[in-house]
Structures are given as structure tokens and as C-alpha cells.
Amino acid sequence: MIRVSGLRKRFGKSEILKGISFEVPPQTVLGVMGPSGSGKSTLLRCLNGLETISGGTIECDNVRLEANISHADYRRRVKDLRLKVGTVFQGFHLFPHLSVLANIIEAPTHVLRTPKKKAETEALELLESVGLAGAAKRFPGSLSGGEQQRVAIARALAMHPALLLLDEPTSALDPRRIHSLRTLLRTFVERGHTMLIISHSMGFLGGVADNILFMEGGSVVEHGPTDQVLNSPRDARTKDFLEQAD
Amino acid sequence: MAKTTLPEKYTCHKEAQEAQRILRIRLCLLCFFAALIAAILCLVSACPVRAQQQPLRWGADPSGGAPYIFTDPANPDRYIGYEKEMVDALAAAMNRRAEFVPSDWQTLVSALQRKSFDVIVNGLEPTGDRAQQILFSKPYYIFQLQLTVRADDNRISSLADCKNRVVATLGNTAASRLLQQEHVPFRSYEDPVGAYRDLELKRIDAVLMDVPAEAFYARPNPKLKPAGPPFTKGQYVIGLRKGDDALKAEVDQAIDKIIKDGTLETILKKWGLWNDAQVEFETPIRSGTEAASNIEYTTTNATFNWSEALWRLTRAAGVTVFIALGAMVIAILFGLPLALGQWKGPAWLRAFCTLYVEFFRGTPVLVQLLFLYFGLPVIGIAMPGWLTALVGLGLNYAAYESQVYRAALEAIPNGQWEAAYSLGMSPTLAFRRIILPQAFRIALPPMTNDFVSLFKDTSVAFAISVWELATAYRELANASGQFLLLGLAVSAFYLIMSLPMAHLARLLERRLSNRAAERMVDDAEPLEVSA
Numbered sequence A: 001m002i003r004v005s006g007l008r009k010r011f012g013k014s015e016i017l018k019g020i021s022f023e024v025p026p027q028t029v030l031g032v033m034g035p036s037g038s039g040k041s042t043l044l045r046c047l048n049g050l051e052t053i054s055g056g057t058i059e060c061d062n063v064r065l066e067a068n069i070s071h072a073d074y075r076r077r078v079k080d081l082r083l084k085v086g087t088v089f090q091g092f093h094l095f096p097h098l099s100v101l102a103n104i105i106e107a108p109t110h111v112l113r114t115p116k117k118k119a120e121t122e123a124l125e126l127l128e129s130v131g132l133a134g135a136a137k138r139f140p141g142s143l144s145g146g147e148q149q150r151v152a153i154a155r156a157l158a159m160h161p162a163l164l165l166l167d168e169p170t171s172a173l174d175p176r177r178i179h180s181l182r183t184l185l186r187t188f189v190e191r192g193h194t195m196l197i198i199s200h201s202m203g204f205l206g207g208v209a210d211n212i213l214f215m216e217g218g219s220v221v222e223h224g225p226t227d228q229v230l231n232s233p234r235d236a237r238t239k240d241f242l243e244q245a246d
Numbered sequence B: 001m002a003k004t005t006l007p008e009k010y011t012c013h014k015e016a017q018e019a020q021r022i023l024r025i026r027l028c029l030l031c032f033f034a035a036l037i038a039a040i041l042c043l044v045s046a047c048p049v050r051a052q053q054q055p056l057r058w059g060a061d062p063s064g065g066a067p068y069i070f071t072d073p074a075n076p077d078r079y080i081g082y083e084k085e086m087v088d089a090l091a092a093a094m095n096r097r098a099e100f101v102p103s104d105w106q107t108l109v110s111a112l113q114r115k116s117f118d119v120i121v122n123g124l125e126p127t128g129d130r131a132q133q134i135l136f137s138k139p140y141y142i143f144q145l146q147l148t149v150r151a152d153d154n155r156i157s158s159l160a161d162c163k164n165r166v167v168a169t170l171g172n173t174a175a176s177r178l179l180q181q182e183h184v185p186f187r188s189y190e191d192p193v194g195a196y197r198d199l200e201l202k203r204i205d206a207v208l209m210d211v212p213a214e215a216f217y218a219r220p221n222p223k224l225k226p227a228g229p230p231f232t233k234g235q236y237v238i239g240l241r242k243g244d245d246a247l248k249a250e251v252d253q254a255i256d257k258i259i260k261d262g263t264l265e266t267i268l269k270k271w272g273l274w275n276d277a278q279v280e281f282e283t284p285i286r287s288g289t290e291a292a293s294n295i296e297y298t299t300t301n302a303t304f305n306w307s308e309a310l311w312r313l314t315r316a317a318g319v320t321v322f323i324a325l326g327a328m329v330i331a332i333l334f335g336l337p338l339a340l341g342q343w344k345g346p347a348w349l350r351a352f353c354t355l356y357v358e359f360f361r362g363t364p365v366l367v368q369l370l371f372l373y374f375g376l377p378v379i380g381i382a383m384p385g386w387l388t389a390l391v392g393l394g395l396n397y398a399a400y401e402s403q404v405y406r407a408a409l410e411a412i413p414n415g416q417w418e419a420a421y422s423l424g425m426s427p428t429l430a431f432r433r434i435i436l437p438q439a440f441r442i443a444l445p446p447m448t449n450d451f452v453s454l455f456k457d458t459s460v461a462f463a464i465s466v467w468e469l470a471t472a473y474r475e476l477a478n479a480s481g482q483f484l485l486l487g488l489a490v491s492a493f494y495l496i497m498s499l500p501m502a503h504l505a506r507l508l509e510r511r512l513s514n515r516a517a518e519r520m521v522d523d524a525e526p527l528e529v530s531a
Helices: A040-047 A071-084 A100-110 A116-129 A145-157 A175-190 A202-208 A226-231 A236-244 B002-053 B082-093 B105-113 B128-133 B174-181 B192-200 B211-217 B245-260 B263-270 B276-287 B306-344 B347-362 B365-379 B385-411 B414-422 B427-464 B469-480 B483-513 B515-522
Strands: A002-011 A014-024 A029-033 A055-060 A063-066 A085-088 A163-167 A195-198 A211-216 A219-225 B055-060 B097-102 B119-124 B134-136 B141-150 B167-170 B186-189 B206-210 B224-226 B231-241
Touching: A002 A040, A014 A029, A014 A040, A014 A055, A014 A211, A014 A219, A029 A040, A029 A202, A040 A163, A040 A195, A055 A071, A063 A071, A071 A085, A085 A145, A085 B414, A100 A116, A100 A145, A100 B427, A116 A145, A145 A163, A145 A175, A175 A195, A175 A202, A202 A226, A211 A226, A211 A236, A219 A226, A219 A236, B055 B082, B055 B105, B082 B097, B082 B119, B082 B245, B082 B263, B105 B119, B105 B128, B105 B134, B105 B231, B105 B469, B128 B134, B141 B174, B141 B192, B141 B211, B141 B276, B167 B174, B167 B192, B174 B186, B174 B206, B174 B231, B186 B192, B192 B206, B192 B211, B192 B224, B192 B365, B206 B211, B231 B245, B245 B263, B245 B276, B263 B276, B306 B347, B306 B385, B306 B427, B306 B469, B306 B483, B347 B385, B365 B385, B365 B427, B385 B427, B414 B427, B427 B469, B427 B483, B469 B483
Parallel strands: A029 A195, A029 A211, A085 A163, A163 A195, B055 B097, B055 B119, B167 B186, B167 B206
Antiparallel strands: A002 A014, A002 A055, A055 A063, A211 A219, B119 B231, B134 B231, B141 B206, B141 B224, B141 B231
């Protein structure tokens, strides 16, 4: 689970995130929507520590990241935060020089110092569960986009994150693949995982998210259960966006 | 309609302009070639005229060539030396004008053969090898050899004490052949200055040199002393092209004349080179008791030995490999930190690295080596030649490597760093495990390229008297005249060294980059979504 309150991010003089607050309860999926430039990607990069936050707090399990603490302290906490938050990037960013199996066990063996045998067993189980049991020895370059995405999910989950972030997971998939990704993600939620998914696709989020957060101009416009936000949005801007989309 | 014709007219005009331009260029080219042909014709027609009208063109190596011929320190635009004065006297006796052609000791014989000048006057000794290639005049001077050591060195008093030490001498001289015969390890130098300097710097243990050079360079130096008396006797003669018998007769006569009328004695006395050996040599000629023409040169019995030459080439190739590999290690060890400093370092480090790279890329490696070899001893760092070459080439190539590495590192997309960070990796771990292996793959082809050219660049080490392959070629070929065969042999050595490396790198490259593709062909099974 994760709790974000009053999160701000400035780049020079322009403020991209103007005090964002929300919470993702355990074993649920939060879908984040919003027009381009609304700050969705910056939010994601703050949550996994790739951007330094300018204000507010991010709490995940027992890690609490906040602005205005000493540099060394901040770095330490970012390191801890990254261990709690897993990310599946829009471009996947698999390591092309490593096999699928090596991609997955790289961080567990070198960061968590899990014994190699144990890490491999876990990795093979994960590959099985994302439907790529036979691909362990293949290299990322020989996989399709959908297959790469599932390796990226397995790689992130191998670190046992408290929260899994997915950035535009449907952008590279055809409709059939989108459907099976939705099924896959729901299976992982059933098994106890918590997720935050950024997506433009209402159809996809409607089938996978428990709650929807709608952002515009760096602020939260609307936040509520999926049904409510998608079917009877309270804010005019959400309504506008939904009418134009899909 | 009017609108469409306008551009047509315009292009017509342009075409005409273009045609005019081409015509002008052709005219210029024509003029240029006409002038060139005229110039060549002039030169060609001038040649026979000059052969008739006879300045005596003589070749010698003036660099470090005192007291034979050298640049006048008081008047650096002029050459002086006892042989200069002697040739002037000879030319006067021949009713000619002497014309000096500065040349290089190692290539004197080949330069004579390709008609750069007509005679060699450079303390040349008649050897069997040379006798096969050129004609010799009568002798004009009797030289001896002198061993020199450091003034505080009492270990060496004769050549016999040098068996396990390193003795320096000039390449392809009587001294170098004697050392070779006696199996004394030696290093060849281009000029006496370098040899005596290295003796002072303790890079070598002794110098064996002809007395004239020794008298000029070593005797006035208080840090050096002669080891034992001068020994062996040899003759200096003038070298001529085969078939130039008329000129030989003319030269022989002139030599007789300046010996008989005492001109040569005056010159030698002036330069402090008149000694008992000269008295013994000149007296019979001057008294006429011995017909001057009966004195024939005696050849040193050194002839060219192919198996020994190949063995020397093999050892030289070993030195080349050693220097190249050592330089490579330095280039890699220094190149990576330089690349990192220039890429991610703080401003001062970036500036330093850029300065380093620009300095070593922007100045010739030859100048860098000369600086390291001759310049650094001034501040007390005197490295032996092979180490200088190794370090110099290493530092030079580090600059090139750093640019290859930097380009390779920058080619790795930022997403790789972010993916590694988001998995909890530290910057060093991400660099070591994720970025570096990928960058290595990109850097491999240009690295191979650089290292093959490093193998060849070791040849600049000849400038600092390192006995590597190029030096060996120059020296052996000059001693034997076998430029073609030895050249082929040396090329073969270079290829034997560089081809396997290129091949190895290609294999590695293929293994790294085709791995993914190979897998796809090997076990491509359709993977269906199962979840």
C-alpha cells in the first residue's frame, strides 16, 4: 500500500504537481487518468524515486519520504522506497545483454543477495505465472512487445514490491493482448499485490482498477470508485475528458 | 503560362553559368598540367648538363655528426667538420665545386644508389656487404674504436667486461659489427649524442664509438672516461655508385694529392685527429715508397646471414608485441577513468580530462615519445627506451580509447539506468552490471581498430632507439641492401601479429551481438498468452 499527501514537484519555476494526495489500499488497483501534461508521468517518477520531490510526503510500508530533509537522509530513504516500489516502464527497459532469466534474477541476487538457486526457482515460477515458462533462456531482443512487457512485470515482482507501478501498459498491445493483460494483472491482485496504473484507456482501467484518480494541471480533479468516476463523474473536466476519449 | 516559363529561363541561365564554370576549371587544370610537364622537362634536361658540369654532390648525416660534419653551433645555417673541409679540398683538387646533400646515416647507401648524391663521405668503412652494393675509393683515414664508461664506473676496463652489460653504438658501423661478433649485448643509436647521454643517464653501461666521434663528444665530458686504450684499426673510404669508375679514378687521384701536399694533415691536426695511426698510414704514400694505387681496402668479414637476420627479426617482433600489449593495458586502464571523468565528473575533472584528451590527440605521438625520452630526464625521470615507448603509446592511446568508451557509454539509453535504479540498484552496481557490459559491446569494433593500429604505431619507437620491428627492418635492410625481401618478411611479421587479434575480436563481437538473433532461430516456439 502507499499513502501520498500534499505531493509537490517543481521544475524551476513551473510546478508540475500541486499538492497531490491519495492512498492505495492493499490488494487494490488505482488507475490514474488525465490528459497529456497533467503530471501523471511525473507522479510515477516521484513514486519510484527517479525525481526528487519538492514538497509533501510519500509513505509506503514503513518508508516515509519527505522533502526538506538532509541530502544523505533523503538518498537513504529513496533507496528504501525503491525496494518497496516496483516499476514496469512504458518502454519496458529490459536489459538486452541478459537472458530473460538473468533479467529477473539480476536485482534479487545482487541487491537483496538472495542465493542464486532460490532466485532462479522464484523467477521460473513468476515466468510460469506470466505465461512465459519456455522463454527463460531467450534474450529480450527475440521477444515480442507483449512478451517483453510480461518479462518486465516478472522482473519487477521478483523484488517483492509493496506497490507495482505500470506506466501506459496498453500502449504497445493489440486489443486481444490488452484483454489478457487485464486478466493477468487481476490474478496478481488476487494473490495480494497492490498496483498503480497510468493509462489513457478507460476500457482497460474500467476492467482492472478498483479506484480511479483523474488528474489535470498537476492537481487531483476527481478520485473515487471506478464505477462512479467512469459512469457518473462529478467534475465537469472529468466528464469532458471521458466524453472525448475512447 | 508566363509564370511557368520564368523558372525555365532561370535554369537555362544557370546551366550556362555552370558550363562556363566547368570550362574555367578545365582551363585551369590544363594550365597546371602544362606547367608541371614543362617543369619536369626542365629538370630532366638539366640532369645530363649537371653531370657534365660537375659539382661534387656528397651525402652524409649531419645530425649529431661531429666532428665529421655537423651544424655549426655558432652559425646554425652552416655545416662544419673535418670531412667538410676535406671534401672541399678534394673538390678543389678535382676542379669542382662541393655540394653537400644532408642525408641519413642508415639510408646513405640506398640514397647513393637512387642518385640523391654522387659520393658518400661520412666515415664510411669498407665492408663486404657494402662492397656488393657500391664502389669504394682509397682510404683517407685510419680510425680506431674507443670504449667509454661513466667516470665513476670501475667495473669495465675492456670489451671483455661487457658481456653481461648493455653497450651502445651507432647502427651498422664497424663497432656494431664487432659487438655482434663478440656477442656483447648492444643497442643501436642514430647519433652519438643520444648514446653518450643515455650512458650518463645510466640507461646503458658503455659506449663503443669511432675515435673521431669519441674525441669530440666524450672526451670533454667530465662525467665520462675512456675504458682502456683505443683498439682495432679500420679505414674510412669514400663510397661511389657501381659503374662510376671514372669518378672513382678522379676521387682516388684527389685523395693522393691532398695527402701528398699535406692538406689533409693540416685539416686533421686542426680537428685534433692527427695521431700515430695517421702518420703510419700517410708516410709511405707521401714518400712514394708505396705506390698509392696499391693500397686496397680490406673488407670486414661480416656478410649477411639470413638465418641470423630472421632470428633478430623474431626477437624484434617480440619487443613489438610486448610494447603493444603493455600500451594496450595502459590505454584501457587510463581510458575508462578518462571517459567517466569527462562524462559524469565534476566540472574541474571534466576540464582536466578534456585537456588530457586534446593534448594527446592533438600532438604527434612521435613528438610525445621524444619528449618523454629526452625531455623527462631533465627533471630526473629517465626511463629505458622500451618503457618510454610502452608508456608513451599507452598514454596516447588512452586518449583515443576514452573517446570510444565515452561514445559507447553515452549510447546506452537512459532507460537502462532508470530500470536499474527502480530495481534498487546503486549507481555503481548499475554501471558495473548493466551499463558497462552493453557499452563494451558497442566499443568493441572501434577498440579492435585502434589496437590493430597501435601494433603498427609501435614502429615510431625507432626514434628512441628501441629495437623493435621497424628499427630492425631499417637496420638490417641498410646493412644488406635486401629492402625487398626483408620488407616482405617484416610485413609478414606484422600481419602474423595483427590478423589473429582482428579475428579474435570479430569472433567475440559476433558472439556478443548475435546471441539474441541466434536464439530466435534456434528455439523459436510460439508463446501464447495463457493467463
